[in-house]
Amino acid sequence: MHKLTLVLAMLTGLAATSTAYAGWGDFEAAFPTLPCQDGWASCIQGGQVVSPELGRDRQGNPTPGDMRVAWFDLQATAAFSPFVDLSPYTGEARVAKAEPVPVAAPAAQPSRPAATSRPAADVTPPSRGTQLARAEEPVPNRGNSMVRPGSGTAEPVAAPHEGGMTRPGSSVRPSGAEAGTAEPAGVAAPPPVESTARTEAPVEAPAATGGMTRPGALTRPVAAEGTDAVAAVEAPAATPEPPAALISAVTPAAPVVVDDSCDNIVKLEPSAMMGKLSDGQTACLEASFAAAGKQTDKDRISRVLMTNAYSKGDQQEWAKLMKRHLEDVDQSDPDLCYKYALYLNKRGASRAYGVIKWSNVALENRTVWTGDTYTTRVYSLYKLRAAASQTLWQAAEEKNAVNPTDETKGQVSEARNQTKVYAREWYEYAKAAGKDTTKALQLCVSAAGTAEYCEGQ
Amino acid sequence: MMNLWKTIALSVGLMTLSAPALAGDLGLDVTIVVVDQAGAPIPTAVIRHPAEADRHRVNTSNGEWTTDVLYLPDGSELIFEKGMDLTLEISAPGYVTQKISYQIRKRKNRATVQLEKMSVILEDDEMDDPVIQFGRDKPIDGAE
Numbered sequence: 001m002h003k004l005t006l007v008l009a010m011l012t013g014l015a016a017t018s019t020a021y022a023g024w025g026d027f028e029a030a031f032p033t034l035p036c037q038d039g040w041a042s043c044i045q046g047g048q049v050v051s052p053e054l055g056r057d058r059q060g061n062p063t064p065g066d067m068r069v070a071w072f073d074l075q076a077t078a079a080f081s082p083f084v085d086l087s088p089y090t091g092e093a094r095v096a097k098a099e100p101v102p103v104a105a106p107a108a109q110p111s112r113p114a115a116t117s118r119p120a121a122d123v124t125p126p127s128r129g130t131q132l133a134r135a136e137e138p139v140p141n142r143g144n145s146m147v148r149p150g151s152g153t154a155e156p157v158a159a160p161h162e163g164g165m166t167r168p169g170s171s172v173r174p175s176g177a178e179a180g181t182a183e184p185a186g187v188a189a190p191p192p193v194e195s196t197a198r199t200e201a202p203v204e205a206p207a208a209t210g211g212m213t214r215p216g217a218l219t220r221p222v223a224a225e226g227t228d229a230v231a232a233v234e235a236p237a238a239t240p241e242p243p244a245a246l247i248s249a250v251t252p253a254a255p256v257v258v259d260d261s262c263d264n265i266v267k268l269e270p271s272a273m274m275g276k277l278s279d280g281q282t283a284c285l286e287a288s289f290a291a292a293g294k295q296t297d298k299d300r301i302s303r304v305l306m307t308n309a310y311s312k313g314d315q316q317e318w319a320k321l322m323k324r325h326l327e328d329v330d331q332s333d334p335d336l337c338y339k340y341a342l343y344l345n346k347r348g349a350s351r352a353y354g355v356i357k358w359s360n361v362a363l364e365n366r367t368v369w370t371g372d373t374y375t376t377r378v379y380s381l382y383k384l385r386a387a388a389s390q391t392l393w394q395a396a397e398e399k400n401a402v403n404p405t406d407e408t409k410g411q412v413s414e415a416r417n418q419t420k421v422y423a424r425e426w427y428e429y430a431k432a433a434g435k436d437t438t439k440a441l442q443l444c445v446s447a448a449g450t451a452e453y454c455e456g457q
Numbered sequence: 458m459m460n461l462w463k464t465i466a467l468s469v470g471l472m473t474l475s476a477p478a479l480a481g482d483l484g485l486d487v488t489i490v491v492v493d494q495a496g497a498p499i500p501t502a503v504i505r506h507p508a509e510a511d512r513h514r515v516n517t518s519n520g521e522w523t524t525d526v527l528y529l530p531d532g533s534e535l536i537f538e539k540g541m542d543l544t545l546e547i548s549a550p551g552y553v554t555q556k557i558s559y560q561i562r563k564r565k566n567r568a569t570v571q572l573e574k575m576s577v578i579l580e581d582d583e584m585d586d587p588v589i590q591f592g593r594d595k596p597i598d599g600a601e
Contacts, residue, residue: 446548
């Protein structure tokens with residue numbers, strides 16, 4: 001009877017507990033699914049981007065991205081609480097005020113301004129940095145920059161690209177109206193400037209302090225194409241409106257900055273990782289590589305080029321760059337040697353010498369690796385090398401079987417000895433690393449003729 | 458008459474001199490044929506007795522090897538006789554080595570050995586594709 005009472009009491013308690021617990025949905029307010037509207041990648045907190053990368057505390061000291069409280073002053077960092085005051089996301093395209101558009105077209109030709117009067121538009125700023133490009137500031141072209149005016153017809157207006165920034169050594173190419181056509185959508189019946197000018201302007205920061213905005217909202221320009229998004233453009237009250245006669249001369253094409261410079265290699269790395277380096281940038285990097293005096297400079301340039309080719313999927317080009325890097329620049333990086341040996345291994349028996357060579361070089365520098373990486377890669381390299389030497393041995397035997405000479409016999413003997421040695425090294429490492437030794441032993445016995453040699457007896 | 462005696466003496470002498478050769482012929486021929494899994498002869502195969510130092514190549518056209526005696530490193534001969542258990546190691550580059558044991562019969566000593574192809578390829582789980590590093594530490598000041 002007592003047991004029955006006890007069991008009933010426990011069941012009742014369990015039922016009560018399960019009803020008392022709540023699901024994650026009950027804590028939605030405290031732990032929103034996506035605190036940043038654009039996901040977890042990064043937020044903007046108090047005007048500072050909070051991301052997994054290094055941040056800055058109030059004194060400007062580098063701070064880990066996940067540190068809530070600064071180390072030196074114990075003040076809250078931008079990452080202190082990412083869950084307060086989420087900025088509402090309305091789904092509307094928020095376009096900030098447009099840059100005042102200086103108009104230089106002649107008023108006498110209001111109907112087809114773009115087709116008739118287009119001076120060359122070179123909007124490259126005169127100095128490095130992040131100056132806003134102005135249409136009225138022609139700058140001589142320098143370095144690797146290119147100026148691509150739209151098919152001989154230039155636009156008097158050059159809106160800033162990508163947050164209103166341009167880069168020295170860059171060229172400006174009209175894009176919005178498709179440079180070749182040189183006629184914007186609204187030219188035939190020029191509406192007011194608020195509704196026609198295709199502008200790119202930074203979106204205003206949210207007013208709420210400590211609130212969150214979508215990552216990139218401060219810097220991502222919104223290209224208002226057509227009239228849908230144009231309706232949201234609010235020209236600032238203080239902006240002087242150009243005379244109506246000149247409005248029609250405004251060519252609302254947004255320029256695209258084609259940056260073929262390669263002065264700052266670090267800036268090219270993201271593009272290279274996506275295989276998006278332009279032909280001009282690649283050519284610039286190649287020229288820099290040829291001109292570089294230091295091996296370290298060559299090394300950096302070469303790596304960017306290799307990464308770009310690899311990410312682009314251009315294996316032939318990548319292999320060519322890799323070979324050049326390893327033979328002319330540096331072969332101390334076992335990662336590269338290993339990667340190249342893997343590639344050559346897939347290319348067939350004709351690359352067996354290359355596989356052996358680069359496997360050997362990678363093994364010389366294998367101490368760079370640690371842990372599982374070390375074990376896996378060293379095992380793979382021993383195996384690659386033994387397999388490649390077996391391929392050579394087989395080829396030598398077949399050649400000797402067809403037409404036996406002293407030379408072919410010597411080649412067979414050499415290839416077999418090499419296979420014997422490499423297979424034994426592979427077997428010994430596999431045994432030491434606790435890997436499967438079956439294949440290694442088979443190959444070793446096949447080449448040596450006796451198991452005693454392979455077992456080290 | 459003298460010529461007759463001379464002829465007889467010469468014949469006896471020749472028979473006496475050829476006695477060891479006749480003794481060598483007492484070994485029984487053993488033929489080993491080495492083929493792959495498809496039954497095709499392997500021209501690069503070699504055969505070796507465990508006590509031997511040399512490897513004997515098969516005939517490259519038909520993959521056969523025939524002998525009735527083996528010469529061991531200590532100078533002795535291993536003459537194949539009926540009922541003898543013969544152990545041989547057969548190998549070829551690219552194939553798994555096989556060790557066979559064969560009992561020699563009075564006649565028709567012919568054995569076919571099929572070698573299994575050895576595939577030494579890198580499995581997917583043995584390869585990891587390293588990312589090409591840019592060769593620098595990430596600057597704390599950002600991309601600039």
